[in-house]
Amino acid sequence: MNFMRPLFTLRQVLLVPLALAALASTPVFAQPPMYIQQAPPPMRAEMMPAPRPGYAWDNGHWRWDGRGYVWAPGHWQPMRHGHRWMPGHWQARGPNWYWIEGHWVR
Structure with missing residues (x-):
């Protein structure tokens, strides 16, 4: 038996924080439109x-x-490829304003 052999390899030690970070990450969801009462x-x-x-x-x-x-x-x-950029812009809806995110269109 080799008692001098390390318990964990360097690869295993580096993978543990990476695995924990992956589990702790949260998905990003689209936010509902925000209505602002003040014009930009x-x-x-x-x-x-x-x-x-x-x-x-x-x-x-x-x-x-x-x-x-x-x-x-x-x-x-x-x-x-095959798309054009439609810039985001503020749009009035009654007395409120809301942001339309920029996006790609075909």
Whole structure:
């Protein structure tokens, strides 16, 4: 018998935290639409960067943080073959406003 052999291999020691993290993760669910009674501020002028192959530019927009509007700067969206990017936007519904998420359309 070899008493000097380690009880656990390095691989087993590294896999335990990974397995626990996988079990502790929670799935992300779509949130129901949030209706805001205050209209968003006017759009900010934002410089669109030079075209980037394989990506579509998603303009910056105002987002609601629970207390007020905060600016979310524009960013690149990886392209989907045969689709075009429909940017998100605020839409009025009666006296309320709600956010329509940006998405890809065929």
